[in-house]
Amino acid sequence: MGRARVADIRSLPYGRHQGAALRILGRERAEENFTKGGGWRELKQDFEVNAAMEEIDVICELRASVGEVWFDKNSLKISQKQ
Secondary structure, eight states: OEEEEEEEEEOOSSOSOOEEEEEETTSOOOSOOBOOOSSOEEEOOOOOOOSTTOOOOEEEEEEOSEEEEEEEGGGOOOOOOO
16 A cells, blocks of 8 residues: 555556556556546555465556646555454
8 A cells, every 4th residue: 555646647548547646567447547646645555475476576667648646656555454
């Protein structure tokens, strides 16, 4: 989970996912489109670890033709579901 904010986003003319999100490398992003400004928003991406030594890459992603995103690196955390 982590926080992000966006400004002046113009969506791509193709694809389902637009705007800012967290994503796991090699997996489809689950977060809904985040393209509207208005302050910081909490983002999350659930995932499963299938092996004891499995490496997971978390991507801070922006899919847009124009715009900016800021990710709060101090808010990025991985936590285990109980």
